[in-house]
Amino acid sequence: xxxxxxxxxxxMVLAMAGTATARAEEIxxxxxxxxxxxxxxxxxxxxxxEEKHPxxxxxxxxxxxxYDQKLIAAFGAGNPPDVMYMWNFPQYYTSLKPLDDLIAKGxxxxxxxxxxxxxxxxxxxxxKTYGMPSGFTTQVVFYNKDMFAKAGVEEPKDGWTWxxxxxxxxxxxxxxxxxxxxxxDAKPDPYDFEQFLWSNGTKYISDDGKKIDGYMNSDAxxxxxxxxxxxxxxxxxxTLNLGDDTSGSTxxxxxxxxxxxxxxxxxxxxxxxxxxYGVAPLPKFGDKTAHSALGVSAISIAKDxxxxxxxxxxxxxxxxxxxVAMRVNDxxxxxxxxxxxxxxxxxxxxxxxxxxxxxxxxxxxxxKNANWGKVQDNxxxxxxxxxxxxxxxxxxxxxxxxxxxxxxx
Amino acid sequence: xxxxxxxxxxILLSALFIAPFYWTFMxxxxxxxxxxxxxxxxxxxxxxxxxxxxxxxxxxxxxYLTNSLIVVVLSTIGxxxxxxxxxxxxARFRFPGRDPLFILLLATMMIPWxxxxxxxxxxxxxxxxxNTLKPLIVPAYFADAFFVFLLRQYIxxxxxxxxEAARMDGANAFDIYWRIHLPLMMPALVLVGTFHFMNAWNxxxxxxxxxxxxxxxxxxLGLSMFKGLHEVDVTSIAAITVILCLPPLxxxxxxxxxxxxxxxxxxxxx
Amino acid sequence: MDMxxxxxxxxxxKRKRSAFARHIxxxxxxxxxxxxxxxFTLGPLVFSLTMSFYxxxxxxxxxxxxxxxxxxxxxxDPQFWESLWITVKFAAIYVPFNIVMSFLLALMLHHxxxxxxxxxxxxxxxxxxxxxxxxxxxxxxxxxxxxxxxxMLSFVGIDGPNWLGDPNLAIVAIIIAxxxxxxxxxxxxxxxxxxxxxxxxxxxTVSGVPGWxxxxxxxxxxxxxxxxxxxxxxxxxxxxxxxxALLLTKGGPLxxxxxxxxxxxxxxxxxxxxxxxxxxxxxxxxxxxxxSLGVMRWSAAWVYYEGEVRQNDGENNA
Numbered sequence: 002x003x004x005x006x007x008x009x010x011x012x013m014v015l016a017m018a019g020t021a022t023a024r025a026e027e028i029x030x031x032x033x034x035x036x037x038x039x040x041x042x043x044x045x046x047x048x049x050x051e052e053k054h055p056x057x058x059x060x061x062x063x064x065x066x067x068y069d070q071k072l073i074a075a076f077g078a079g080n081p082p083d084v085m086y087m088w089n090f091p092q093y094y095t096s097l098k099p100l101d102d103l104i105a106k107g108x109x110x111x112x113x114x115x116x117x118x119x120x121x122x123x124x125x126x127x128x129k130t131y132g133m134p135s136g137f138t139t140q141v142v143f144y145n146k147d148m149f150a151k152a153g154v155e156e157p158k159d160g161w162t163w164x165x166x167x168x169x170x171x172x173x174x175x176x177x178x179x180x181x182x183x184x185x186d187a188k189p190d191p192y193d194f195e196q197f198l199w200s201n202g203t204k205y206i207s208d209d210g211k212k213i214d215g216y217m218n219s220d221a222x223x224x225x226x227x228x229x230x231x232x233x234x235x236x237x238x239x240t241l242n243l244g245d246d247t248s249g250s251t252x253x254x255x256x257x258x259x260x261x262x263x264x265x266x267x268x269x270x271x272x273x274x275x276x277x278y279g280v281a282p283l284p285k286f287g288d289k290t291a292h293s294a295l296g297v298s299a300i301s302i303a304k305d306x307x308x309x310x311x312x313x314x315x316x317x318x319x320x321x322x323x324x325v326a327m328r329v330n331d332x333x334x335x336x337x338x339x340x341x342x343x344x345x346x347x348x349x350x351x352x353x354x355x356x357x358x359x360x361x362x363x364x365x366x367x368x369k370n371a372n373w374g375k376v377q378d379n380x381x382x383x384x385x386x387x388x389x390x391x392x393x394x395x396x397x398x399x400x401x402x403x404x405x406x407x408x409x410x
Numbered sequence: 411x412x413x414x415x416x417x418x419x420x421i422l423l424s425a426l427f428i429a430p431f432y433w434t435f436m437x438x439x440x441x442x443x444x445x446x447x448x449x450x451x452x453x454x455x456x457x458x459x460x461x462x463x464x465x466x467x468x469x470x471x472x473x474y475l476t477n478s479l480i481v482v483v484l485s486t487i488g489x490x491x492x493x494x495x496x497x498x499x500x501a502r503f504r505f506p507g508r509d510p511l512f513i514l515l516l517a518t519m520m521i522p523w524x525x526x527x528x529x530x531x532x533x534x535x536x537x538x539x540x541n542t543l544k545p546l547i548v549p550a551y552f553a554d555a556f557f558v559f560l561l562r563q564y565i566x567x568x569x570x571x572x573x574e575a576a577r578m579d580g581a582n583a584f585d586i587y588w589r590i591h592l593p594l595m596m597p598a599l600v601l602v603g604t605f606h607f608m609n610a611w612n613x614x615x616x617x618x619x620x621x622x623x624x625x626x627x628x629x630x631l632g633l634s635m636f637k638g639l640h641e642v643d644v645t646s647i648a649a650i651t652v653i654l655c656l657p658p659l660x661x662x663x664x665x666x667x668x669x670x671x672x673x674x675x676x677x678x679x680x
Numbered sequence: 681m682d683m684x685x686x687x688x689x690x691x692x693x694k695r696k697r698s699a700f701a702r703h704i705x706x707x708x709x710x711x712x713x714x715x716x717x718x719x720f721t722l723g724p725l726v727f728s729l730t731m732s733f734y735x736x737x738x739x740x741x742x743x744x745x746x747x748x749x750x751x752x753x754x755x756x757d758p759q760f761w762e763s764l765w766i767t768v769k770f771a772a773i774y775v776p777f778n779i780v781m782s783f784l785l786a787l788m789l790h791h792x793x794x795x796x797x798x799x800x801x802x803x804x805x806x807x808x809x810x811x812x813x814x815x816x817x818x819x820x821x822x823x824x825x826x827x828x829x830x831x832m833l834s835f836v837g838i839d840g841p842n843w844l845g846d847p848n849l850a851i852v853a854i855i856i857a858x859x860x861x862x863x864x865x866x867x868x869x870x871x872x873x874x875x876x877x878x879x880x881x882x883x884x885t886v887s888g889v890p891g892w893x894x895x896x897x898x899x900x901x902x903x904x905x906x907x908x909x910x911x912x913x914x915x916x917x918x919x920x921x922x923x924x925a926l927l928l929t930k931g932g933p934l935x936x937x938x939x940x941x942x943x944x945x946x947x948x949x950x951x952x953x954x955x956x957x958x959x960x961x962x963x964x965x966x967x968x969x970x971x972s973l974g975v976m977r978w979s980a981a982w983v984y985y986e987g988e989v990r991q992n993d994g995e996n997n998a
Contacts, residue, residue, distance in 0.1 A: 413792075416788060416791065416792060417792070417794075419788065420788055420789075420792070420799050423785070423803075424798075424799055424802035424803060427802050427803050427805055427806055427860070427863075428802050428805060429828075430806065430817045430818075430821065430860075431805055431806075431809070433817060433820060433821075433828060434809075434813065434817055437820075450826065450828060450831055492712040492713070492716075495709050495710075495712060496709065496710045496712055496713040498709055499706050499707075499708075499709025499710035500710060503702065503703075503705070503706035503709070504706075505702070505703040505706040505707065506703065508706075511710070511714075513973070514717070515713060515717075516912070516972060517965070517969055518717065518721050519913070519916050520916055520919075520964075520965050520968040520969055520972070521721075521724075521725065521728075521961065521965055522920060522941060522944055522961045522964060522965070524944050524945055524948045524949075524957055524961060525724070525728035525731065525944075525948070525954070525957060525958045525961045526721075526724040526725075526728065528727075528954065529723055529724035529727035529728065530720065530724050533719075533720070533723060533724075549716060549720050551712065551716075552712050552713060552715055552716020552717075552719065552720065553712045553713040553716055555713075556913065558713060559909060559912075559913070560868065560909055563905035563906055563908065563909045564871070564872075564875070564905070564906070566905050566985045566986065567872070567875055567876075567902065567905055567906075567985070567986050568986060569986050570986075583702075583705045583709070587709070597871045597874060597875065598871055601867055601868060601871055604867075605864060608807060608808060611810075612808075612809075612810035612811065614810070614811060614812070630810055630812070633810065633812055633813065634812050637812060642816075644816065647812065647813055647816055648813070648816070650813075651809060651810070651812075651813035651816075654810060654813075655805075655808050655809055658808045659801065659805070659808055662801060662804060662808065663797060663801050666797055666800045666801065666804075666867075667797065669800075669867065669870065669871050669874065
């Protein structure tokens with residue numbers, strides 16, 4: 002009995018102990034959605050920052066999958082982290098600190114021109130800058146070199162088209178062994194998916210953000226969807242996310258698909274699997290220019306940050322060439338770092354950078370309309386319906402437009 | 411003959427309930443090459459026991475375990491004390507406002523968490539409890555509606571005559587609670603303890619919202635961190651899941667004996 | 681038992697005072713919950729009700745809009761009715777199955793002694809596994825191409841369907857996955873069964889009452905309070921069903937598993953529209969409360985409380 006009491010007692014002591022530690026230091030809270038290796042790298046950057054700023058402790062707060070939920074609770078209750086990873090600027094920008102003045106003041110040190118213009122566009126809302134880019138990715142096609150060699154299929158080249166991709170994919174079809182040439186996603190992130198509409202000469206929503214009829218449901222848009230549905234129908238591709246959350250990268254790593262369209266975030270996993278692979282650019286629709294979605298992660302400062310000056314110091318350090326170079330799981334956001342590492346010439350990285358040139362020309366839909374989140378869900382349903390139907394894209398897109406009418410004014 | 415039939419049915423059914431756990435275990439121990447083979451690999455050719463240690467060492471799981479234990483043990487104690495007191499109050503007394511209060515108690519189970527989250531966060535923030543384990547422990551000392559309801563239903567199956575007899579003997583209300591109902595409630599209390607333990611052990615949202623710093627994280631938060639935004643570490647999820655299941659399972663295996671021996675109750679009632 | 685009749689002749693005055701004292705004692709017993717309610721529930725409750733009358737983005741300007749959230753939800757938002765209907769369908773199947781299957785399992789376990797601990801643990805096993813892992817397991821089972829279930833079906837020559845990819849099947853798949861967690865309900869009923877005095881059955885058997893009649897006239901009535909408990913808590917959990925669908929199907933395919941709880945969740949955490957989410961929560965709260973009160977009222981017809989406080993016959997024992 003006494004034993005049990007003492008256990009409980011020591012547990013209580015432990016429970017109370019948490020509150021009393023590290024009062025003397027200044028604690029900078031830094032929230033991130035990253036896990037695993039990327040998280041470890043960020044923790045290392047934080048440590049470097051602590052070394053340069055004695056008396057400061059950077060508390061790295063990884064929220065992983067629960068990122069938005071956690072941030073909403075924290076912002077809603079007025080207790081946000083000082084610095085945080087950010088991509089969804091239209092939703093959060095009113096609680097973030099505009100950085101334009103600070104950037105202008107520190108221009109000599111920061112060298113804003115070192116960041117590709119396309120990246121800076123994604124961190125701006127209504128003309129103000131709310132974050133510094135910390136990593137980015139464009140979309141590419143990974144292909145399995147061994148599978149190509151074994152099947153005697155020629156590897157993809159720059160300037161290839163979707164017809165080329167389909168012809169190659171057809172040669173890998175092996176239903177009994179569940180092996181396919183490519184994977185199409187029934188629930189793609191609509192954010193990334195818009196790249197195919199751009200590549201086929203259309204977009205989700207007019208540039209003034211007021212019209213979706215004739216855009217989202219245009220013939221060019223329907224053509225894109227029908228093409229993917231047809232690839233599933235002819236079994237040139239396996240369908241992902243249709244009642245199955247086996248991811249494309251898992252299948253690619255397992256040698257079940259020969260080609261896999263994805264982004265930088267899949268690379269380290271593929272590296273670890275030991276597969277021999279190559280990287281090809283996104284295919285074109287006929288002779289139109291291929292566009293890629295631009296996935297940018299940035300770091301921002303909360304408007305009500307407890308330590309605004311320190312937070313800015315941290316953001317500056319996080320964006321410095323030194324820290325950018327450390328984040329090997331991201332593509333470098335500084336052109337100078339990318340060039341120094343020879344990445345713009347490396348055959349694996351080159352396709353990521355090449356397509357950046359065309360990424361300035363289009364603006365993502367969520368920056369154009371405040372209700373985009375809800376519209377996007379109707380759109381996502383149309384894409385899914387097309388994949389289930391294996392066709393009829395036009396009809397499903399028309400439905401999505403009809404359902405969204407009240408949201409787009 | 412009837413027993414044979416009964417046991418055959420039970421074995422078949424329980425296989426359905428165990429199979430997925432078996433599958434989790436096998437997933438944890440497989441090589442990554444066998445993970446997605448088709449047809450599925452039911453019996454791995456090599457057993458990678460090191461997967462468990464590898465997953466455990468990917469994050470500070472030792473710290474998480476300590477935090478989880480603190481939360482689970484302290485909150486379970488609170489839940490058992492407070493819920494049984496309140497349940498006894500509702501089951502054995504008539505007092506003004508009892509029925510409306512009981513309806514109110516039931517109603518608190520029906521409020522979705524989504525909208526309670528922000529105001530609760532504000533409150534704990536005001537108290538300075540954010541990033542401590544207190545929000546996960548202290549509320550358990552104020553009785554949970556689910557458990558109060560469960561215990562109240564249980565107490566109400568006990569004949570009133572037992573209380574009356576004790577009162578005749580000069581026992582006061584607390585004596586009756588302590589010396590008669592607590593022992594009688596044992597099976598139901600074990601149930602409450604088990605359920606609460608499991609809830610607290612597997613709670614994800616609470617720790618996610620109220621804890622900031624990895625040194626305060628609990629096991630479930632660690633587990634969820636194997637599911638990144640784009641990549642899922644299936645082997646580690648499976649491995650940690652297996653490890654996470656073991657303590658509650660062992661505890662449950664011991665506790666369920668007490669649920670079985672409702673004997674205490676029936677002997678007194680007879 | 682020692683019967684003392686001295687206490688049975690109290691003065692009227694004393695009786696009044698003792699009633700008052702008994703009330704105080706009663707409030708003392710339930711005080712932990714009352715305090716908890718005041719500290720941790722009332723505030724959030726009032727807050728969320730207030731929110732529901734506002735256009736309340738998580739960040740940015742808030743403005744009072746009166747009943748606008750409720751109006752546009754009820755009259756303009758097709759998602760509201762769709763998700764509510766899916767949830768009602770789910771509850772209508774899940775609740776009876778959950779209770780009946782738990783009851784049957786509990787009965788089986790009640791009648792065995794050998795290896796009973798093993799079986800109890802086995803059936804409770806799924807309830808021990810946390811949400812994240814649970815969902816990973818189910819997606820392996822249901823996977824069209826690589827799944828366990830379709831692999832099993834292939835042995836009997838069935839080309840398994842796409843369980844989670846077919847809008848008609850996905851909800852069935854979710855119901856099955858949810859029922860897999862019935863271990864808790866089963867344990868509650870088993871505990872209830874164990875608490876029924878064996879003497880009742882012995883007496884009935886001696887009098888020649890057949891087994892089915894013992895079930896109808898002894899087991900079911902005696903188990904009434906516990907059945908009522910599982911009934912009400914099953915309804916609540918059916919309406920709050922979120923984790924499995926959120927992680928397993930994300931509401932799809934084509935919104936066929938888009939539950940009401942997910943609708944609230946999305947408005948809060950995807951669209952950042954807290955006011956609208958709060959309004960949805962209150963609608964859900966009222967529906968569940970009315971259902972529960974209905975069940976309570978109805979239960980008076982079939983629940984027998986051995987230990988009811990009977991002094992006042994007119995009192996409704998909720």
